[in-house]
Amino acid sequence: MTARESAPMRTLLFGLLCIGVLLLAGAAMPRWLTFLLTMALANGVVALGIMLLMRSGVVSFGQGLVFASGGYAAALGFRWLGWTDGLLLTLAGGLLAALIAAPFAWLIARYRGIFFAMLTLALSMVLYGLLIKSTAFGGSDGLNMGRVSYLGVRPADAWVGYTNYAVTVVIVGMISVLMRVYFDSVRGLVVLSARDNEIRVEYLGSSVQSLIATNFIIAAFCGGVGGALAVIALGHVEPDYSYWTRSGDFVFVAILAGHHSVLAAFVASVALELVRSFSSAYFPNSWQLAMGLFLLAVIRFLPNGIGSLWVARIRSSAAPADAAARGSA
Amino acid sequence: MALLLTILIDGLTYASWLFIVALGLTLVFGILKILNVAHGSFYALGAYATASMVALFTSMQLAPAFSLVAMLLAAVVVAALVAPLCERGLLRMFYGRDEVLLVLVTFALFLIMEDVTKLIWGVNPLYVADPYMLFGMVEMGTLSYVGYDFMLVLIALIVGVSVWWGLKRTRFGKLVLAVIHNEEIAASMGVNVSRVYALAFSVGIFLAALGGAFTAPMISVQPGVSVGVIIISFAVVIIGGLGSIPGAAVGALIVGLARSAAVHVWPVAELFSIYLVMAIVLMFRPEGLFQRVQARKI
Numbered sequence: 001m002t003a004r005e006s007a008p009m010r011t012l013l014f015g016l017l018c019i020g021v022l023l024l025a026g027a028a029m030p031r032w033l034t035f036l037l038t039m040a041l042a043n044g045v046v047a048l049g050i051m052l053l054m055r056s057g058v059v060s061f062g063q064g065l066v067f068a069s070g071g072y073a074a075a076l077g078f079r080w081l082g083w084t085d086g087l088l089l090t091l092a093g094g095l096l097a098a099l100i101a102a103p104f105a106w107l108i109a110r111y112r113g114i115f116f117a118m119l120t121l122a123l124s125m126v127l128y129g130l131l132i133k134s135t136a137f138g139g140s141d142g143l144n145m146g147r148v149s150y151l152g153v154r155p156a157d158a159w160v161g162y163t164n165y166a167v168t169v170v171i172v173g174m175i176s177v178l179m180r181v182y183f184d185s186v187r188g189l190v191v192l193s194a195r196d197n198e199i200r201v202e203y204l205g206s207s208v209q210s211l212i213a214t215n216f217i218i219a220a221f222c223g224g225v226g227g228a229l230a231v232i233a234l235g236h237v238e239p240d241y242s243y244w245t246r247s248g249d250f251v252f253v254a255i256l257a258g259h260h261s262v263l264a265a266f267v268a269s270v271a272l273e274l275v276r277s278f279s280s281a282y283f284p285n286s287w288q289l290a291m292g293l294f295l296l297a298v299i300r301f302l303p304n305g306i307g308s309l310w311v312a313r314i315r316s317s318a319a320p321a322d323a324a325a326r327g328s329a
Numbered sequence: 330m331a332l333l334l335t336i337l338i339d340g341l342t343y344a345s346w347l348f349i350v351a352l353g354l355t356l357v358f359g360i361l362k363i364l365n366v367a368h369g370s371f372y373a374l375g376a377y378a379t380a381s382m383v384a385l386f387t388s389m390q391l392a393p394a395f396s397l398v399a400m401l402l403a404a405v406v407v408a409a410l411v412a413p414l415c416e417r418g419l420l421r422m423f424y425g426r427d428e429v430l431l432v433l434v435t436f437a438l439f440l441i442m443e444d445v446t447k448l449i450w451g452v453n454p455l456y457v458a459d460p461y462m463l464f465g466m467v468e469m470g471t472l473s474y475v476g477y478d479f480m481l482v483l484i485a486l487i488v489g490v491s492v493w494w495g496l497k498r499t500r501f502g503k504l505v506l507a508v509i510h511n512e513e514i515a516a517s518m519g520v521n522v523s524r525v526y527a528l529a530f531s532v533g534i535f536l537a538a539l540g541g542a543f544t545a546p547m548i549s550v551q552p553g554v555s556v557g558v559i560i561i562s563f564a565v566v567i568i569g570g571l572g573s574i575p576g577a578a579v580g581a582l583i584v585g586l587a588r589s590a591a592v593h594v595w596p597v598a599e600l601f602s603i604y605l606v607m608a609i610v611l612m613f614r615p616e617g618l619f620q621r622v623q624a625r626k627i
Contacts, residue, residue, distance in 0.1 A: 059429045107612055114364055114428045115615045118567055122608040125560060129601025244560055248366075248436050255433055285447055292440035299434055300422060 008181045015177035018263075022169045026162060034165040036273050038233045041172045044269030046226035047253035048179055049219030054259040055183070056212045057195035058112055062120030063250045065127050066097035066220040068242035070227025072137060073097070075237045078145040086148035086167055090228040097224020098217050105220075109212035112198075124242050131239035142238025145231065164233045171229065172266075175222060180262045182218075191215065223250075252291075256298050258305015268306055331472065336589045338469075342478040344585025345485035346544050350558060351565035351577045352492060353536030359572030360509055360529040362428060363420065366435040369559030370442035371407060371534045375541025376550045377446055378403035380455040383545075387459070396460040400542035408535030416530040421523075439555070447552055454551035461546040481543055488536065493574060505529060509572075564607040570617025579618060 026034050046067050053060050070093030077083040077092045108119055132140045147160060155163035182188050194201045194208045201208055231237045240246060249272070256268035275294055279287035302308065354368045382399040415438060423434050464476025496502035507515040508525045516522045541554075548554065565584050569576025584603050591602040610618065 061429075061432070111611075111615055114432070114571075115611065117429055117432060118364075118563065119608065119611045119615070121560075122564070122567075122604050122611055125604040126601050126608055129598075129604055132600060133597045243556075245556060248433075251433060252436070255430070285452070286444045288440040289444035289448075292437040292444075295437040295440070296419070296434065299430060299437070303426075 007184050011177055011180045011184070015173055015180070018176075019169055019173040022173075023166055026165050026169065031161050034161050035233065036277060037270065038161075038165045038168045039230060040270040040273040041168050041266060042226045042230035042233065043250065043253060043273070044226075044266040045172045045175055045229070046223045046250050047257060047269055048176065048262065048265045049222035049226075050250055050254035051257060051259050051262070051265055052179065052182075052191075052215050052219050052222075053212070054254060055188070055195060056191045056208075056215050057198065058116040058212060059251060059254070060120040060216070060219065060247075061117040061244070061251060062122070062124035062247050063219070063223045064242040064244065064247035065120065065124035066101055066223030067227040067230075067246065067250070068124075068127060068131065068237070068239070069097040069100045069220075070094060070224030071231040071237040071241050072131070072143070072227075073224065074228035074231045075143040075145045076137075078148070079143065084146075084149050085152070086150050086164070086232050087171075089148060089232060090167075090171060090225055093228025093231075094221045094225040097227065098221040101220030102217055105213040105216040106209070108216060109209045121244055121247065124247055125244060128239050128242040128244075131242060138238075140239060142236060142240075144236050146235070148232055164229075168229050168233070171225065175225065176262050176266070179222075183262070187211070252295055256295075256302075256305055258302075258307035258311075260304065260311035261307030264305060264307030264311075271306075331470065332593060334469070335472065336586065336593050338474060338478070339592070340582070340586035340589035342481055342585075343589060344581040345482045346540050347562065347565055347585055348485045348578055348581035349488050349543070350537050350540035351562040351569075351581055352488065352574065353533040353540070354562050355566045355569070355572055355574065355577045356492070356536070357530055357533035358566065360505060360533075361420070361424075361526055363431045363435060364428065364563075364571070365533070366432055366559060367415070367438040367442055368435075368533075368537050368562060369555035369557070370439050370446070371411070371537035372541040372558045372562075373446060373550075373555035374407050374411060374442065375404050375538030376545040376548070376554060377450050377455070377541075378407055378538070379542040379545040380450070380457050380550050382406075383457045383460065393459060393463060396457075396463070400460070400545070401539075404535055404538040404542045407538035408531045412531040412534035413527060415534075416527050420530070421526075424526075439559070443552070443555065450550075452552055454549040456549055457545045459546070477546065484543060488539070489574070489578060492532075492536075496574075501525075501528070561603060564603050567607055567617060568610045570619040573617065573619040576617055576619035 022037075026037070029037075046063050049066075050060055050063055073093040073096035074089040077089050083089055083092070104123060108116065111119055131137050137143065147154070149155075150163060150167055183192075190201060190206050191211050194206070194211060198208050227237075227241065253265065253268045253272055256272065257264035272291075272294075275290060276287060279290040283290065298305075350368070350372055353371075354365060357363055357365050357368070379400050382403040383396045386395050386399045419438060420431075420434065423431055426434075461475065461477050464480055466473045467476050467479060494502075496505060504515070504520050504525055507518070507520055508522055512522055515525075540558075561584065565580035566577055567580070568583055569578070569580030583606060587602050587606050588599060591598040
């Protein structure tokens with residue numbers, strides 16, 4: 001009983017520790033690194049959404065849909081509504097993405113495997129087709145947005161990069177803690193068993209369809225937040241955010257991370273961002289080649305993702321305690 | 330009336346090359362259970378190989394009509410060299426893994442091939458426009474069409490009929506059907522499943538490359554042709570039903586006509602009309618128009 005109850009507290013402490021370390025380390029980092037980490041965290045939170053879906057046994061190949069929705073929500077909120085607060089824009093990004101995903105969630109949750117992947121991909125491509133032809137949203141050029149403020153404070157020029165980074169760290173950190181708590185909750189564990197055997201879970205009285213539908217909306221919120229954060233840091237949004245290759249990148253990160261560890265989503269995202277930046281700097285015409293080989297190596301040699309490197313060890317050492325906790329519960 | 334005819338003819342020519350490419354995709358999925366994201370890369374490879382082959386033939390001062398032979402040869406080269414390399418060297422390691430994971434494996438292959446084509450052929454567009462005028466113009470009332478387009482429709486018909494014939498009327502085709510039906514029983518009856526896989530993959534890739542080869546004169550061959558083709562041929566096979574040959578034909582016609590109708594009537598909808606059709610079909614008949622519903626296995 002006690003082990004299970006103290007778990008959220010432990011997660012929270014670990015999350016706060018990570019946030020603190022990243023905030024301090026960020027102040028000492030060169031500017032290119034804080035930017036790279038900001039983008040990696042923004043992409044990582046999208047991949048975290050896919051990880052949640054992976055735990056339910058489905059993989060979305062269309063998270064570009066919600067990433068772009070979040071990004072466009074932030075850019076349009078800034079341009080049309082005059083919202084300049086970064087936190088408000090991020091929240092708007094997450095909510096709009098969830099709102100766009102919600103009507104489809106129930107329908108999509110009926111499908112599994114390749115059909116789930118294809119249907120989400122089709123939806124993201126519909127959005128891409130709309131965005132690229134729409135003059136109101138800037139067509140294929142996309143939209144630019146200016147500098148945001150946070151809680152009424154406009155960061156000084158020298159601090160813009162760090163402020164964006166810090167805000168991203170805090171928001172993404174909070175979402176990660178909540179996600180871990182959700183993973184460990186009863187509902188989160190039912191989701192995990194749906195991945196193993198869906199029909200048994202249904203026989204035990206849970207609706208797998210509604211679990212997946214809810215998780216799809218939560219994943220959409222994460223994707224929207226990631227999109228908004230990326231657009232705020234980048235100052236630009238374009239229809240390519242919804243293109244299928246972008247969604248492929250997110251799935252890439254999620255597969256690289258595996259479905260065990262929340263932290264792994266960000267480690268994987270940073271790894272991908274580093275491989276991408278270095279290979280595009282050193283071999284500008286063959287960075288995709290490097291990425292492809294990297295991906296193949298991961299699928300071949302780490303089939304459960306990099307998260308399995310440390311989670312398996314923690315699980316096996318904590319197994320007796322866990323079993324005792326379950327016995328008393 | 331003229332507009333309707335234009336939509337019909339444009340749609341038909343578009344559908345014909347799309348059918349060839351999608352047929353390859355649907356075959357590979359039907360037999361190997363791989364939704365090949367790299368399929369578009371093989372299409373691009375076919376187009377690039379055609380550009381080189383036609384240039385070679387021109388430098389040998391062969392008659393222009395030989396460029397058709399060059400196209401065919403280019404597709405054969407891609408299917409005979411690159412396809413076995415990918416299947417034997419890469420895909421074979423991942424058979425039996427989760428379908429979605431295989432999508433990602435082919436996504437990696439797509440990333441790799443994208444750069445390899447750039448390394449070989451560079452990033453500047455190549456043009457193979459000469460063969461396009463080989464068949465002159467065809468007058469239809471007040472409109473005139475390029476004869477090559479009609480030739481493409483003919484080729485699509487030939488390809489469709491020969492694949493159907495190959496599957497239903499030849500020994501190898503029957504072996505393939507046995508493998509599709511039940512791989513384990515086929516293997517225990519002495520069918521060399523691994524060989525069937527390799528050959529079927531090569532045939533699928535040949536079709537992709539053939540599609541690329543015959544469209545090369547109609548487009549500028551440049552980086553990025555693959556990404557669009559992948560998605561559109563996905564739409565075709567998903568509308569028709571994964572693994573179904575008549576499905577690929579109907580899917581190609583639907584997509585071709587939807588696109589040409591959109592282009593002529595409401596150009597803004599060109600791209601998204603196709604994906605919309607795909608999304609709608611998926612929502613209401615996820616197994617496609619030509620596929621029976623499969624029972625869930627416990």
